[in-house]
Amino acid sequence: MRKLGISLLFCFTSINAFSQQEVKGALLYEDNSPVTYADILILDNDILLQETSTNEEGIFSTILKQGKFTIRIEQYGSLLYTQEIDVNNDNLGIILIPKNDNITLAETVVSGQKKLIEKKVDRLIFNPDQAEGAKGGNALDALKLAPRIKIDENTDEVSIVGKGAVSILINDRLMQMDPTQLSNYLKTIRTEDIDKIEIITSPPAKFDASGNSGVINIVLKNSKQNSYNGSLSTAASHANYTGLNYNGNINYRKGKWTLSARVYHGENESGLGNNNTVLYETNRWESNRVNHSKNNNFGTGLGVDYNITESLITGFNFDYSIGEGKNLSQAKDNIYDLPSNNLNRYLTTDHNGTQWDWNYLGLNYHVIKKFDDKGKKLTFDFDYSNNSSDADNLATSNEFYPDHTPIDGKFQSNLTENDYQSDRFNFSLDMEHPVNSWKMNYGTRIRIGKDETKNKRFTKTDADFIEEDEYRYQFKYDENIYAFFYSVEKQISEKWSAKTGLRYEHAKVKAFADKENISYTKTYDDLFPTAYVMYQATENHSFSINYSRRINRPSMWHLNPLLIKLNDYYYQTGNPDVLPSYSNNFEFEHAYKDLFVTSIYMSLTNDIVGQISEHNPTNQVMIAKPFNFAKSTSIGLSETINLKPIKWWKINATADIYYIKTVGQIPSMNYSLDGINGDFTITNNFELNKAKTLFANYTYAYSTKGSDSDLDEYNDYLQHNAGIRAMIFNKKLQLSFNVNNIFENHRPTYTSRTNNVYSTWTNESVRTFRFSIAYNFGKQFNIERSKSNQEQSSSGGG
Numbered sequence: 001m002r003k004l005g006i007s008l009l010f011c012f013t014s015i016n017a018f019s020q021q022e023v024k025g026a027l028l029y030e031d032n033s034p035v036t037y038a039d040i041l042i043l044d045n046d047i048l049l050q051e052t053s054t055n056e057e058g059i060f061s062t063i064l065k066q067g068k069f070t071i072r073i074e075q076y077g078s079l080l081y082t083q084e085i086d087v088n089n090d091n092l093g094i095i096l097i098p099k100n101d102n103i104t105l106a107e108t109v110v111s112g113q114k115k116l117i118e119k120k121v122d123r124l125i126f127n128p129d130q131a132e133g134a135k136g137g138n139a140l141d142a143l144k145l146a147p148r149i150k151i152d153e154n155t156d157e158v159s160i161v162g163k164g165a166v167s168i169l170i171n172d173r174l175m176q177m178d179p180t181q182l183s184n185y186l187k188t189i190r191t192e193d194i195d196k197i198e199i200i201t202s203p204p205a206k207f208d209a210s211g212n213s214g215v216i217n218i219v220l221k222n223s224k225q226n227s228y229n230g231s232l233s234t235a236a237s238h239a240n241y242t243g244l245n246y247n248g249n250i251n252y253r254k255g256k257w258t259l260s261a262r263v264y265h266g267e268n269e270s271g272l273g274n275n276n277t278v279l280y281e282t283n284r285w286e287s288n289r290v291n292h293s294k295n296n297n298f299g300t301g302l303g304v305d306y307n308i309t310e311s312l313i314t315g316f317n318f319d320y321s322i323g324e325g326k327n328l329s330q331a332k333d334n335i336y337d338l339p340s341n342n343l344n345r346y347l348t349t350d351h352n353g354t355q356w357d358w359n360y361l362g363l364n365y366h367v368i369k370k371f372d373d374k375g376k377k378l379t380f381d382f383d384y385s386n387n388s389s390d391a392d393n394l395a396t397s398n399e400f401y402p403d404h405t406p407i408d409g410k411f412q413s414n415l416t417e418n419d420y421q422s423d424r425f426n427f428s429l430d431m432e433h434p435v436n437s438w439k440m441n442y443g444t445r446i447r448i449g450k451d452e453t454k455n456k457r458f459t460k461t462d463a464d465f466i467e468e469d470e471y472r473y474q475f476k477y478d479e480n481i482y483a484f485f486y487s488v489e490k491q492i493s494e495k496w497s498a499k500t501g502l503r504y505e506h507a508k509v510k511a512f513a514d515k516e517n518i519s520y521t522k523t524y525d526d527l528f529p530t531a532y533v534m535y536q537a538t539e540n541h542s543f544s545i546n547y548s549r550r551i552n553r554p555s556m557w558h559l560n561p562l563l564i565k566l567n568d569y570y571y572q573t574g575n576p577d578v579l580p581s582y583s584n585n586f587e588f589e590h591a592y593k594d595l596f597v598t599s600i601y602m603s604l605t606n607d608i609v610g611q612i613s614e615h616n617p618t619n620q621v622m623i624a625k626p627f628n629f630a631k632s633t634s635i636g637l638s639e640t641i642n643l644k645p646i647k648w649w650k651i652n653a654t655a656d657i658y659y660i661k662t663v664g665q666i667p668s669m670n671y672s673l674d675g676i677n678g679d680f681t682i683t684n685n686f687e688l689n690k691a692k693t694l695f696a697n698y699t700y701a702y703s704t705k706g707s708d709s710d711l712d713e714y715n716d717y718l719q720h721n722a723g724i725r726a727m728i729f730n731k732k733l734q735l736s737f738n739v740n741n742i743f744e745n746h747r748p749t750y751t752s753r754t755n756n757v758y759s760t761w762t763n764e765s766v767r768t769f770r771f772s773i774a775y776n777f778g779k780q781f782n783i784e785r786s787k788s789n790q791e792q793s794s795s796g797g798g
Helices: 002-019 139-145 179-186 787-795
Strands: 020-029 039-044 047-053 059-065 067-075 078-087 091-097 117-119 124-126 149-151 158-160 167-170 194-200 215-220 227-238 242-254 257-279 283-309 312-327 330-337 343-350 354-370 377-400 412-435 438-460 473-491 496-513 519-535 541-552 570-572 581-592 596-615 622-646 649-664 672-687 694-703 717-728 733-740 749-754 757-763 768-780
Touching: 039 059, 047 059, 059 067, 067 091, 078 091, 139 149, 139 179, 139 194, 179 283, 179 312, 596 749, 596 757
Parallel strands: 020 091, 167 215, 570 622
Antiparallel strands: 020 059, 039 047, 039 067, 067 078, 117 124, 124 194, 149 158, 194 215, 227 242, 227 768, 242 257, 257 283, 257 757, 283 312, 283 330, 312 354, 330 343, 343 377, 354 377, 377 412, 412 438, 438 473, 473 496, 496 519, 519 541, 541 581, 581 596, 596 622, 622 649, 649 672, 672 694, 694 717, 717 733, 733 768, 749 757
16 A cells, blocks of 8 residues: 555656746846846636746846746835746747836735745735745734734734734734634634734725724635635644644635635643742742643634626625633742741642633624715624633632741632633725715714623631632723714825825723622714825835824723632722823835835823733732823834845845833822833745755844833843745645744743832743644636626625
């Protein structure tokens, strides 16, 4: 049987090799000068077959079978030329390129050959297809490589460098999940299924005003007209523990129907140690913690669009996922007397027994009505989402003398039960209305949110658990937002364009708890202006300036007053008195051919919302609680560089240098921090063979010491990542292997203080391995396409 398999593989390889040949050609301008280092794309019915580049003499070669294809030539961000070619031998001869052709990539974009980073008037676009380090990974892996984005390695919280947390959208739809669910959901999206990631630090008026630092919109790929395609993939990762993820998806588009479906499953075990030191006047606490958890999730998604007519499209999207997990974390706190530095006692805390389960349901129904071929379009969306979770948080602790003898009366086990339910209803009307050279966009959005949590707490000291009745309560939180927006865009002249908008939001908040006398109603009426001006100085240079006002509203997880007790010294709770935070954002940008993008930005934020660990110097108790704790001012310079020194080597480099000043606004943090910070990254992508089936990447990242808007100070740290990717069987099977933090020197140490008690926190530095395998399949239907069919395929549809 083994010999038969080898024979079949040899036969298949021989047939495949026989059917293809090396084809050579040359690109010359009409004046016979060579077209140097141009990118060449070979397509068959809009499907990308091969990519290659010319050398310094304009000569290129590629592997092709006989037949008719489309060849596209791109250079420095522009499409130079396109034509049909007939391959019947190994020599294409000379292809002449007219120098007066000047078609920008904005007019014709080919999948798989986009710039890594593109600059638009109101956003920065990151194309994961061009990021080798993200191949075989998930959406979080892609976000880690995107410019100006920072991922917290403990919580996976996404933020903008020099600013703060952002809102996450998938295909323009806000993901209304708690942070843990959102992190798990992003890990189910394959990088290869992402078309682009839009980093919008000053979102237009049509977007929700939530997110002080802006929004990140992850746009997923659509299937091509008259085709079906899909993929099966699995990825294994290992740091301290191993995780496995499985994905399958299929897309179908023919005639009036567009369908997509996906299913995914993840079995992940993670753990990251850290050391924490707290310095009191008479004691020093040194904590060693091992954060260890297991998570399993399963999900499915379905999308259907139907073109009722050429101008009327309707459809729906459905997402459902469930998950469960448990916490196996442990901690040990050594308590030393000062100034003798002798060990007084030590404390152990075990979270084994903590478990949770959750589910998420998301439903979207949409209707798109096109009124003409000039872009006039009305879109209606209805979205419903439901989040529910049931969590049992168990912490068992004990105290010991230095000789390991238990201290009488210190053993305790604290169990907190939390049953959470959230429903969101969203309605929106969005009108795109061009009039001559004016492009108007206006509409309304209504969001109705209902959150409810039921809480219980139990304590055990020697026998069974006893419920503490004072902590049994129900907390309800309703948030309704009514918004109207209007924006207008105008091409003022050949070089000048402008866009401005205004968003009005009326928010009504109600909160009620059947204990602790919590009951209030608050209303907020706010205006959120946006403005953009762009100047196209020359063909290669553009300048823009923009402004936006944003809001960051506290979530249910901030407001729930449930008190979680870990032991006699550590507590966690919410704060119903937290208010929204507002920011004003300004940016000035310069772009050169999308090769160099320079941004100068300033952000002013007040009433920053954050979870603060308050240390009491008297009883040495720490309570983690959300507050409007600070205001900040940040001014920064961001530089993005895309280079191609030689045809097989691409370089992307980013640098963020920013000054930030943060001033505490609560008594326990009545101080300020300021200083200059820097984040630098250089990514190298290498093509290792002419057929473009073997790739490698190497990334170096460095962060200087500095401070952040959380009133933390941190040391400098760096990281090295590398990977390799191979494509075989006519590029249908993809294998990738990546190693992150190769030398384990990504080890930041954070220092903070409350009530003049200093605390330092150092995370364990772990090398991470990821191996993935993916098989792509599909077929293009050979049918005659009318002009109206082509217009439908280019329009997308929901």
